[in-house]
Amino acid sequence: MAARLTSPGWYRALLYLVIGLAFTLGLSAGLRAIYNVDPVYSWQSWLTIALLMVPLFFLAGIGCFDYWWRWARGRKVIDDHADHGAHSWKDYFKVNTDHKVIGIQYICVSFFFMFIGGLMAMLIRAELAQPGRQFVDANTYNGLFSIHATLLIFLFVIPVFAGIANYVLPLMIGAPDMAFPRLNALSFWMLPVAGTIMMLSFLMPGGSFAAGWTAYAPLSVDAPIGQTFFTIAVQFAGASSIATALNFLVTIITMRAPGMTFFRMPLLVWANFSTSLLVVIATPFIAASQFMVLLDRALGFNFFNAAKGGDVLMYQHVFWFYSHPAVYIMMLPGFGIISEVLATRARKPIFGYRMMAFSLLAIVVLGFTVWAHHMFVSGMQNWIRIPMMITTAIIAIPTGIKIFSWVATLWRGVLKMDTPMLWATGFIVMFTLGGISGVMLAMVPLDIHVSDTYFIVAHIHYVLFGGSMFTIFAGIYFWFPKMTGRMYNERLGKLHFWLTFIFFNLTFAPMHLIGVQGMPRRVYDYAQQFATWNLIISLASFGLGLSTLIFLYNVIASWRGGPRAVANPWRSLTIEWQVSSPPPIFNFDTVPSVVGGPYEYGVPGAVHAVFKGAEVPSPVPAGAPTSPATEH
Amino acid sequence: MGEETRRGPVSGRTWAVLIAIGLAASAVGIALGLVIPWFPTAGSTIAHKIDTFWDVLIIASVPIFVGVTTMVLFSIWRWRQRPGEESLDGPPIHGNTRLEVIWTVLPSILIAGLCTYATVLLLDIQSAPAKGARVVNVTGQQFAWTFSTVEHGKKIQTNELYVPVGEPVEFKIHTLDVIHDFWVPQWRLKVDAVPGLTTSYSLTPSKVGNYQVVCAELCGLGHAFMRANVHVLPAAQYTAWVQKVTTPVGAAVAGAVSNGSTSVANVGRQLFISGNPATGTISCGSCHTMKAAGTTAQTGPNLDKNLAQDPASAIRESVVDPNKEIATGYAKGVMPVNYGKTLTKQQIDALVAYIYKSVHRR
Numbered sequence: 001m002a003a004r005l006t007s008p009g010w011y012r013a014l015l016y017l018v019i020g021l022a023f024t025l026g027l028s029a030g031l032r033a034i035y036n037v038d039p040v041y042s043w044q045s046w047l048t049i050a051l052l053m054v055p056l057f058f059l060a061g062i063g064c065f066d067y068w069w070r071w072a073r074g075r076k077v078i079d080d081h082a083d084h085g086a087h088s089w090k091d092y093f094k095v096n097t098d099h100k101v102i103g104i105q106y107i108c109v110s111f112f113f114m115f116i117g118g119l120m121a122m123l124i125r126a127e128l129a130q131p132g133r134q135f136v137d138a139n140t141y142n143g144l145f146s147i148h149a150t151l152l153i154f155l156f157v158i159p160v161f162a163g164i165a166n167y168v169l170p171l172m173i174g175a176p177d178m179a180f181p182r183l184n185a186l187s188f189w190m191l192p193v194a195g196t197i198m199m200l201s202f203l204m205p206g207g208s209f210a211a212g213w214t215a216y217a218p219l220s221v222d223a224p225i226g227q228t229f230f231t232i233a234v235q236f237a238g239a240s241s242i243a244t245a246l247n248f249l250v251t252i253i254t255m256r257a258p259g260m261t262f263f264r265m266p267l268l269v270w271a272n273f274s275t276s277l278l279v280v281i282a283t284p285f286i287a288a289s290q291f292m293v294l295l296d297r298a299l300g301f302n303f304f305n306a307a308k309g310g311d312v313l314m315y316q317h318v319f320w321f322y323s324h325p326a327v328y329i330m331m332l333p334g335f336g337i338i339s340e341v342l343a344t345r346a347r348k349p350i351f352g353y354r355m356m357a358f359s360l361l362a363i364v365v366l367g368f369t370v371w372a373h374h375m376f377v378s379g380m381q382n383w384i385r386i387p388m389m390i391t392t393a394i395i396a397i398p399t400g401i402k403i404f405s406w407v408a409t410l411w412r413g414v415l416k417m418d419t420p421m422l423w424a425t426g427f428i429v430m431f432t433l434g435g436i437s438g439v440m441l442a443m444v445p446l447d448i449h450v451s452d453t454y455f456i457v458a459h460i461h462y463v464l465f466g467g468s469m470f471t472i473f474a475g476i477y478f479w480f481p482k483m484t485g486r487m488y489n490e491r492l493g494k495l496h497f498w499l500t501f502i503f504f505n506l507t508f509a510p511m512h513l514i515g516v517q518g519m520p521r522r523v524y525d526y527a528q529q530f531a532t533w534n535l536i537i538s539l540a541s542f543g544l545g546l547s548t549l550i551f552l553y554n555v556i557a558s559w560r561g562g563p564r565a566v567a568n569p570w571r572s573l574t575i576e577w578q579v580s581s582p583p584p585i586f587n588f589d590t591v592p593s594v595v596g597g598p599y600e601y602g603v604p605g606a607v608h609a610v611f612k613g614a615e616v617p618s619p620v621p622a623g624a625p626t627s628p629a630t631e632h
Numbered sequence: 633m634g635e636e637t638r639r640g641p642v643s644g645r646t647w648a649v650l651i652a653i654g655l656a657a658s659a660v661g662i663a664l665g666l667v668i669p670w671f672p673t674a675g676s677t678i679a680h681k682i683d684t685f686w687d688v689l690i691i692a693s694v695p696i697f698v699g700v701t702t703m704v705l706f707s708i709w710r711w712r713q714r715p716g717e718e719s720l721d722g723p724p725i726h727g728n729t730r731l732e733v734i735w736t737v738l739p740s741i742l743i744a745g746l747c748t749y750a751t752v753l754l755l756d757i758q759s760a761p762a763k764g765a766r767v768v769n770v771t772g773q774q775f776a777w778t779f780s781t782v783e784h785g786k787k788i789q790t791n792e793l794y795v796p797v798g799e800p801v802e803f804k805i806h807t808l809d810v811i812h813d814f815w816v817p818q819w820r821l822k823v824d825a826v827p828g829l830t831t832s833y834s835l836t837p838s839k840v841g842n843y844q845v846v847c848a849e850l851c852g853l854g855h856a857f858m859r860a861n862v863h864v865l866p867a868a869q870y871t872a873w874v875q876k877v878t879t880p881v882g883a884a885v886a887g888a889v890s891n892g893s894t895s896v897a898n899v900g901r902q903l904f905i906s907g908n909p910a911t912g913t914i915s916c917g918s919c920h921t922m923k924a925a926g927t928t929a930q931t932g933p934n935l936d937k938n939l940a941q942d943p944a945s946a947i948r949e950s951v952v953d954p955n956k957e958i959a960t961g962y963a964k965g966v967m968p969v970n971y972g973k974t975l976t977k978q979q980i981d982a983l984v985a986y987i988y989k990s991v992h993r994r
Contacts, residue, residue, distance in 0.1 A: 137964055138853045212850050218827060219810040219852060306828025312811065313826065348722035352732050377813065377848075379805075379824045379831035382758055386751050393743045397736060404735040407700060410707040412639070413722035417712050425704055432700045436693045439743070443689065443750040445682050445757060449671075449820045452813060452848035516670040516686075518817030520848045523856035527844075571719075602724035 008063025008083075008095060020057030024050040044225055048298050051232040055193045063095040064186045084181070085585040095189065097181035099170050100583065102188050104483060106163025107476070109188075110156045113195050115548070117151035120144045122545045127524065129538035131531050141524040142210035143226070147198060149213035150230065153330070154237040155195045157468050161333035162187075162244045164475050165272045167483055169248065171576035171583060172266050174257025174592040174609065179250040183243050190240035194233040201229035212522060214323070217304035217315040221296045228297060231290040238283045241329075245279035248272050257575070257609065259594035264608075266574050266598040267356055271336025274360040278325045278332070278367060286322035289315055313380055320371035328367045330464060332360060334471030335402060338424050341474050342406055343599040344572045345421040346413025350599045351405045359398035366395045376447045385444045392442035399435055403428060419493030423474035426501050430466025434459060437512065452522075455515025461508045473497070473551070480558070481565030485582045488562060492554040499547035506540035573608040574598050638710060654702045658695040665690035675818030675843060675864065676835040678757050682820045685753055692742060757821070761834035765800040768793070772805070772812030772825040775854030775931075775966060776914040777845055778907075783874045790877070791907060791918035792861040793845060795837055796870035802834040813849035816862055822848050837864045854966035857931040860918060900986025901925060903979060913974040916987070919967070924990030932967060933959040939991045948984045 004011040028046040032039075059065065063083075071077050085091070085098045092105055124144050127134050136144065166184065170177055178184045201208040206224025209215070220227050252273050256265070265273075292315070295301040302308035304315050343350050350356055369391040376385050406428055415421065437459040441447050450456065473496075480488045510533045515521075519530045526534065568577040575592050576583070592609040600606030636643040642650075666687055674680050713720070770793075771778040780789040795801050805814045807825035815822035818839070823831045847858035865873060904925050907915030917927030922935040938959050939947055949956060954967035975983065 133962070138856065139965060142850070142853065142855075210853075216811055216850070219850065222810070306826075310828070312828055346722055347720065349724055349726050351725065352727040355727070355732055377822050377824055379826040379829055386754065389750060390747050393747050396743060397739050400739045401732070401736060403700060405732075407703045407707070408725075408728075408731070410704060410711070412641075412725070413707070413711055414717055414720045415708055415712045417708060425708065428704055429701050432697055436697055439746070440689050440693070443685070443746060445685055445750055445753045446689065448757070448822060449682060449817070451822070452815075513668065513670065518672050518846065520815070520846055522850045525856045600724065602721035606724075 008066050013058050013061030016057040016061030020054035024053050048228055059189055064189055095185050097185055099166050099178045102184050103163050103167025105188050106159055109192055110160035113151045113155035117148050120148040125538040125541040128534050138524045139207045143208035146210050146212050157330045159191050160472055168576055172574055174575050175255035176586045178247050180247050184247055187240045187243040190236045194236035197229050197233040201226040220293050221304055231294040234290045238287045241279050242283050245276035248276040257592045257594050264594050264597055267339035268336035270357045270360055271332045274364045275329050275332045277364050278329050282322045282325040285318050289318040316375050320374045324371040325367045330468050334468050337471045337475040341420045341424040341478050342409050344570045345416045346410050347601045348409055348413040351408035355401055359401045362398040376444050377451050389442050389444050396439050420474045420478040422497040423470050427470035434462030434467050453515035454511040454519045454521055457521050458508050458511035481569050482581050484559045485565050486558050486562035487565050488558040489554050492550055496550040503540050503543035507537055507544050510537055575609045658698045661694035661698055662691055672817045675839045677838045679820045761802040762800045765802045767802045770803050770805045770814050773808040774852050775858040776918050777860040786878045788877050791915045794863045794873055796867045797837050797840050797864050800836045805831045810851050811849050812847050812851050815846045815848040816843050818843045824849055840864050857966050896982045900982040903983045936991055944984055944988045947987050
């Protein structure tokens with residue numbers, strides 16, 4: 001037992017957790033005693049400090065810092081790769097440095113929170129099925145939509161993309177792992193911490209945080225203790241994002257295989273490069289906004305107290321300076337996935353590859369110039385609305401280039417309409433709709449009427465569900481054979497797509513209409529005139545919710561008992577498909593050399609990468625195995 | 633398909649058919665987009681302009697969506713992989729500079745056009761209010777609205793908004809607590825009520841009718857119930873209304889409430905209908921229906937029904953500690969809990985007596 005409590009793992013994590021609780025209690029009481037605050041014990045003070053510090057005790061206990069700590073003390077560090085790679089399912093519950101294990105950990109944890117967030121959406125729709133009170137009270141309702149959005153943004157869309165890229169990206173660029181494997185592990189373990197904190201807020205007196213995922217001050221400053229859980233959980237999710245983004249940047253810049261120039265990188269790598277730039281630059285801003293709220297709440301700072309010289313609009317500026325780029329953080333990796341799926345499934349090179357890469361960078365730059373379009377009715381200075389409208393509308397141009405180039409990639413291809421391809425083509429159509437309503441929203445005179453209405457709810461779901469979620473499904477199905485070594489069930493996959501596609505549109509399309517007609521968002525009750533549409537929307541949303549169960553069943557059943565996957569079931573050219581499924585523990589036995597572009601389908605004899613030591617391949621059809629590594 | 637092979641280039645005839653389908657689908661889409669009754673009644677002079685702008689946006693958007701969808705569906709229909717094509721690759725087309733220039737330039741022109749239109753329209757909406765326009769101060773607080781204006785040198789303060797039709801109004805918007813948002817959907821304009829700032833917009837109501845102020849910014853528990861009635865009246869009726877509320881009986885509110893010189897029943901009635909804006913006391917009538925007071929709001933329970941069986945002590949409890957017992961179907965925490973603080977004991981006595989008498993009339 002003593003050994004269990006001193007070596008990394010769950011037992012030590014629990015022990016450290018208890019120590020952390022005791023330590024923070026002492027710290028809180030000690031500080032209050034020094035300042036003569038009566039009473040010395042305050043559970044709210046203890047809780048606030050504990051939320052900030054106990055997660056660090058937990059992370060230390062589980063083993064995120066062991067190596068660094070030994071090294072820092074000048075002790076001998078052992079590089080035996082004992083914590084690298086998974087040998088049984090239990091290894092997925094430990095700190096692991098293998099990017100493939102971390103990728104799976106990321107994806108599974110993200111989907112866990114997706115199902116919880118989705119369940120909350122079901123409760124929201126159940127409540128809204130009819131006017132008046134149905135199941136929950138106003139406080140619980142406000143909490144449900146706040147946590148629904150927060151979980152799905154911070155604990156699902158952002159990290160699941162990080163998870164997919166974690167698994168795929170090092171393989172794609174021919175790297176044995178990420179640049180900083182231990183930092184990678186720490187990034188992952190901060191996620192369940194953040195998610196757990198968010199959900200624990202439901203247990204608090206006064207209920208969970210209920211000021212929306214935007215947590216506008218001063219509402220969030222005056223809210224009950226549950227709000228503190230949001231301000232602190234976001235810090236951990238944000239720190240996780242930043243660390244991963246740095247890791248991706250360094251990995252992409254320094255660890256590409258010989259011969260892989262920037263313009264030979266698959267677009268998924270480009271997409272994550274762009275996303276990581278956004279994350280590194282923008283995420284500190286949301287951290288700042290939430291720290292300011294926390295200081296206002298806990299220590300009586302007056303950042304957002306107008307009566308004491310605070311500035312309420314400042315919160316929104318700082319918040320959206322992150323949260324607008326965040327919508328690209330939630331979309332660009334999906335763009336990358338779609339490019340991979342389309343090129344492989346259409347058996348054609350990506351149309352206008354360089355413009356696809358440049359448009360990603362254009363979106364990164366423009367993404368920082370548009371934040372105040374979320375504030376057209378916020379009461380900020382009027383004149384700034386026109387420049388912000390123009391920059392926002394301009395983003396439609398690089399985005400349009402991407403959509404048109406994808407369509408041109410389909411043109412004259414040999415389109416294999418299997419599950420990933422259905423999601424990819426479905427994405428193009430749905431995201432076009434979301435993009436169009438985005439341009440409409442950029443137009444200030446219209447936005448004044450529809451902002452804070454269900455039109456916004458419709459738009460955000462067309463972009464984040466019809467957009468991001470569709471790409472996530474495309475990516476999960478696409479790389480499922482690589483990640484698990486098993487094939488998924490194609491029929492269930494297609495069924496999942498069609499049910500989702502139909503119910504998604506039935507759920508969210510009518511919201512455009514009721515929004516313009518005047519139904520505000522974030523309301524627990526609504527006028528009688530919206531009753532019919534809300535009932536239809538609620539019924540459709542239950543269908544949408546049920547359709548994800550098909551996905552869940554397919555994934556679990558296929559993972560356990562699906563047919564074995566070959567190394568390259570899709571005849572893809574990119575490097576991750578040239579190694580076994582799943583790949584060997586250090587990815588490559590011989591370092592690949594990149595000799596051409598990633599999407600040279602249809603070019604006779606074209607090869608993206610060759611493996612040194614292997615015979616130089618004689619011309620073979622595109623996508624055929626090119627190295628002995630595939631025989632693992 | 634004639635001389636055209638399925639995997640060969642697309643013939644001119646097929647292109648013609650595709651374009652025809654695209655145009656027809658766009659026409660149907662646009663027609664549908666224009667027929668759908670998207671907006672509520674246009675109740676201000678700028679509402680029509682915004683609705684027209686929406687139509688223009690529909691006309692510009694539908695062909696883009698139809699175009700992308702048509703191309704995707706056509707590609708799938710014509711080029712999907714058929715049995716025997718499992719190892720076939722498409723032609724290695726890497727790009728086409730001319731095409732890429734076209735789909736960069738054309739959307740840019742469209743965007744430039746829409747932005748210009750939007751800018752002109754926005755400047756129109758933002759144009760300074762006419763000189764001498766009526767100013768209405770709008771104050772939001774969790775979870776009710778107060779409106780005040782000056783007519784003939786007399787201040788009028790109400791929980792429902794009264795404005796004359798056809799005359800420009802400037803709204804100056806304030807808040808006593810968190811952020812709210814002042815929105816009348818029929819007027820199409822909204823702006824946040826921001827702590828520490830006075831925000832504003834002006835418009836000219838163009839249609840007589842009863843509308844609702846909708847709070848559009850999440851402001852807490854009662855956000856969904858933060859509504860106020862809006863009455864757009866013909867000029868003559870508005871003048872009559874001003875006359876009515878500025879006659880001494882009505883004007884006695886403030887004085888009566890503070891010095892108790894008027895009859896107790898009158899104090900109770902005034903508090904019920906108008907509250908006491910000086911101390912931030914929201915009127916009961918802005919949320920509750922009660923026949924005797926002539927109020928019709930539906931945010932909270934109908935008092936005639938819900939209090940008819942209650943003794944005065946229970947009514948007092950409902951005023952001072954509203955969360956203790958909640959009427960079926962209504963949410964906790966929506967009604968302000970500050971009546972015990974903002975009203976004096978005499979005022980509460982008067983209010984409770986008035987409500988008791990009113991709901992027990994039968």
